[in-house]
Each structure stands twice: as C-alpha cells, then as structure tokens.
Amino acid sequence: xxxxxxxxxxxxxxxxxxxxxxxxxxxxxxxxxxxxxxxxxxxxxxxxxxxxxxxxxxxxxxxxxxxxxxxxxxxxxxxxxxxxxxxxxxxxxxxxxxxxxxxxxxxxxxxxxxxxxxxxxxxxxxxxxxxxxxxxxxxxxxxxxxxxxxxxxxxxxxxxxxxxxxxxxxxxxxxxxxxxxxxxxxxxxxxxxxxxxxxxxxxxxxxxxxxxxxxxxxxxxxxxxxxxxxxxxxxxxxxxxxxxxxxxxxxxxxxxxxxxxxxxxxxxxxxxxxxxxxxx
Ligand SMILES: Cc1cc2nc3c(=O)[nH]c(=O)nc-3n(C[C@H](O)[C@H](O)[C@H](O)COP(=O)(O)OP(=O)(O)OC[C@H]3O[C@@H](n4cnc5c(N)ncnc54)[C@H](O)[C@@H]3O)c2cc1C
Numbered sequence: 001x002x003x004x005x006x007x008x009x010x011x012x013x014x015x016x017x018x019x020x021x022x023x024x025x026x027x028x029x030x031x032x033x034x035x036x037x038x039x040x041x042x043x044x045x046x047x048x049x050x051x052x053x054x055x056x057x058x059x060x061x062x063x064x065x066x067x068x069x070x071x072x073x074x075x076x077x078x079x080x081x082x083x084x085x086x087x088x089x090x091x092x093x094x095x096x097x098x099x100x101x102x103x104x105x106x107x108x109x110x111x112x113x114x115x116x117x118x119x120x121x122x123x124x125x126x127x128x129x130x131x132x133x134x135x136x137x138x139x140x141x142x143x144x145x146x147x148x149x150x151x152x153x154x155x156x157x158x159x160x161x162x163x164x165x166x167x168x169x170x171x172x173x174x175x176x177x178x179x180x181x182x183x184x185x186x187x188x189x190x191x192x193x194x195x196x197x198x199x200x201x202x203x204x205x206x207x208x209x210x211x212x213x214x215x216x217x218x219x220x221x222x223x224x225x226x227x228x229x230x231x232x233x234x235x236x237x238x239x240x241x242x243x244x245x246x247x248x249x250x251x252x253x254x255x256x257x258x259x260x261x262x263x264x265x266x267x268x269x270x271x272x273x274x275x276x277x278x279x280x
Contacts, residue, residue, distance in 0.1 A: 001034050003145065011036045025130045025198050034141075041134055041160055044244045051247070071107045071233075078232030094234045094254060099178070099213035101223070101237035108230060112223065113275050114238045116178055116213035119171035120186040123208040126165030130200060134160040137197070144220070144242070156241075157193050169194045169201070175216075182209040214240045224250065224270035225257060234258070235272055 004011045011034055019033035020026050026033075052062055063083075070082030071093065080089045095104045095112075105112035140156030160168045172186040187209055195201040217223060217238040227233045236254050239246050253263045 004036075009036060010038055023132055023135070025200055027197055027199050030197065034138075039134055042244060043162075047244060047247070051251070068104065068107075071104075073108060073230065076229060076231055078230065091232045092234065092258060093232060094236050094258075096236040098215040098237055098239075098243065101215060101235070108233070110227065110230065110233075110272075111275075112235070112237075112272065114215050114217055114223065115175065117216040117240065118174040118176050118179065118211050119214055119241070120174075120182045120190065120209060120211040121168055121170040122187060122190055122206050123210075124167040124169065124201070125205045125207050127161075127167070127204065128165065129161065130167065130198065131159060131161040134158065135197065137193070157190075157197065159194055159198065166207070167201070167204070172211075173214075178213065180211045180213060182211050186211075215243065216240050218275070222246065222250070222270055223272050224253065225263075225267040225272075227272050 001011050001013060014022065014033045014035050016028070016030055016032055019030055019035075020028065022033075022035065056062060063085075067084045068081050069084060071078065072080040072082065072087070078091055078093050080087050081093060095101050097104050099114065099116035101114045102112045135158070137157035140158060143156055156171065156173060158168075158170045162168065169190050172189065174186070187206070191201070191206075215222075215238045217240065220240060222238040222240075222243075223235045225235060227235060234254060234257065236250055239250070249265075253265060253267065256263045257267070
C-alpha cells in the first residue's frame with residue numbers, strides 16, 4: 001500500500017469492520033483490506049471491439065482469422081509478412097500476439113521469453129448484488145510487485161460481479177503450455193479459496209468455467225518497443241495478468257514511437273534486450 005501511495009494512488013487501509021461495511025458479504029474472518037476508489041471494471045470483449053471500431057474510424061483495415069506464418073527481412077529490415085492468405089508488404093510489424101509472441105519471434109530467430117500462464121475462471125448463476133466492487137486477494141496484489149510470490153501460490157483470487165449479476169471467480173496461475181482446458185483441481189481450488197472470503201458462494205451454482213493464457217515474462221513487466229538489429233520490428237506483448245488495464249497506455253506509447261520515434265514515458269525498462277546476457 002505504501003508503494004502504491006508513493007506513486008500517488010489513492011489507497012487506504014481498512015480494518016475488518018470497515019471492510020465489511022463496504023462489502024457486507026465478506027467473511028467475518030477477514031483481517032482487513034486495502035481500498036482504492038480508483039479501481040474499475042471493464043468487459044474485455046467489449047473493450048476489444050471498441051478499440052477495433054475506433055481504429056476503423058481512423059482508416060485501419062482489420063483482417064481476422066488470418067495466421068501469420070512468416071516474416072521477410074531484407075538487410076536487417078522488415079520487408080513483409082507472410083500470411084495464410086498471401087504476402088503483405090510492410091516496413092513495420094508490431095508483435096502484439098500475447099502468449100504467442102515467442103512463436104512470432106521464432107519466425108525471425110529471435111528469442112522472446114514470453115510463455116503462456118493459464119488462468120481458469122468460473123462463472124456463477126446470476127444473483128442479486130453480492131459484491132459492490134471487484135475484490136482481489138492480498139497475495140494477488142503482492143505478486144504484482146514480486147512475481148516470484150505468484151509462482152509458489154498457484155491461485156490468486158479475484159472476484160467480480162458483472163452487470164447481469166453473474167459472478168466471475170478466478171483464477172489459477174499455471175504453466176501448462178498452450179493447454180486452455182479447465183481442470184477439476186483448478187475449479188476446486190478456486191471454489192475453496194473464494195468461498196472462504198465470501199461464504200455465501202457455497203450455496204451458489206457454477207454455470208460455466210473457462211481458461212485463458214496470460215503472456216508471462218520472467219520479471220513481470222511487458223516487452224515494449226523497438227528490437228535492436230531488426231529495423232521495423234516492434235514489441236507490444238507480455239502484459240501477463242494486466243493486459244486489459246495496460247492496453248490504452250500500451251497503444252498510446254507504441255503509436256507515439258511509430259509516429260515520432262520517441263515516447264512520453266521512457267521504454268528503457270521494457271526493452272527486449274534486458275533479457276539478453278552477454279557472454280563474457
Ligand atoms: C483468467 C485471466 C484473468 C485475467 N484478468 C485480467 C484482469 O483482471 N485485468 C487485466 O488487465 N488483464 C487480465 N488478464 C490478462 C489479459 O487478458 C491479457 O494480458 C491480455 O489479453 C493480453 O492481450 P494481448 O493483446 O497482448 O494478447 P491476446 O489477447 O492473447 O491477443 C493476441 C492475439 O494474437 C493472435 N495471434 C497469435 N498468434 C498469431 C499468428 N501467428 N498470426 C495472427 N494472429 C496471431 C491471437 O489469435 C490473439 O488474438 C487476465 C487473463 C486471464 C487468462
């Protein structure tokens with residue numbers, strides 16, 4: 001909390017009573033909580049469509065369901081991309097393929113240390129208001145400051161109630177390659193942990209479960225910006241569990257970089273080259 005306050009975020013500490021006053025469904029065993037009025041919620045699918053529609057208004061042509069299978073370089077510069085439906089000439093490629101970014105890197109023999117980290121999520125039946133705002137477990141938040149904590153934890157709890165009344169309960173953190181199946185163990189783990197915090201969940205029906213792949217990087221930071229030695233190849237991937245929240249700022253910075261060659265926030269900490277070791 002102190003770290004967050006230091007960078008100017010409005011975050012405060014609540015004791016058990018204060019926390020339960022704000023969220024009456026919380027278990028009385030809760031020790032306390034942090035609270036930020038800045039927290040918000042978006043529907044990631046609607047957000048993605050909103051970005052696409054805004055881009056189209058600016059003249060962007062959007063092609064879907066076309067796999068990129070190759071990249072042509074000429075004298076260290078991007079020349080074209082090869083797709084399942086033909087070649088497209090370009091001098092700029094932005095690798096924004098999330099958990100698949102390393103596969104795109106391989107097309108030009110570039111090592112990108114992004115791997116998929118599976119997250120399973122449960123959806124409950126719709127119910128009258130149980131949660132007034134999104135809840136995250138302390139472990140989940142701590143893991144954002146120290147990614148090694150997440151590795152030992154397995155599950156970082158997040159709970160939200162959507163506008164239609166369904167609750168979203170998540171999520172696991174697993175390295176299982178590109179496997180997007182849900183598992184009995186994962187579902188059980190989420191239920192055990194979330195119903196400790198909101199006991200009322202024990203009486204609710206789960207109507208659906210699904211899993212997605214977060215683009216994990218070893219230091220928990222995304223990989224953004226130009227790549228040394230390959231002119232025109234730009235990285236915008238590796239946002240792990242924050243890719244929705246970070247999507248507007250990522251888009252803005254990458255657009256600035258392409259437009260002007262500079263960015264209003266330095267991308268030095270996010271360069272791919274931070275993972276390269278020199279052999280000396
Ligand atoms: C369970 C779970 C909970 C999450 N909760 C949150 C949250 O609360 N807040 C938050 O901010 N983030 C959250 N995230 C993380 C967020 O979903 C990701 O960080 C984000 O989706 C990454 O966006 P992206 O555009 O980089 O990659 P993606 O959304 O994965 O998009 C990559 C795209 O690249 C395409 N692609 C891949 N390879 C190719 C190819 N060869 N040719 C053409 N296209 C290709 C894919 O089809 C895909 O459409 C969560 C993730 C999970 C799994």
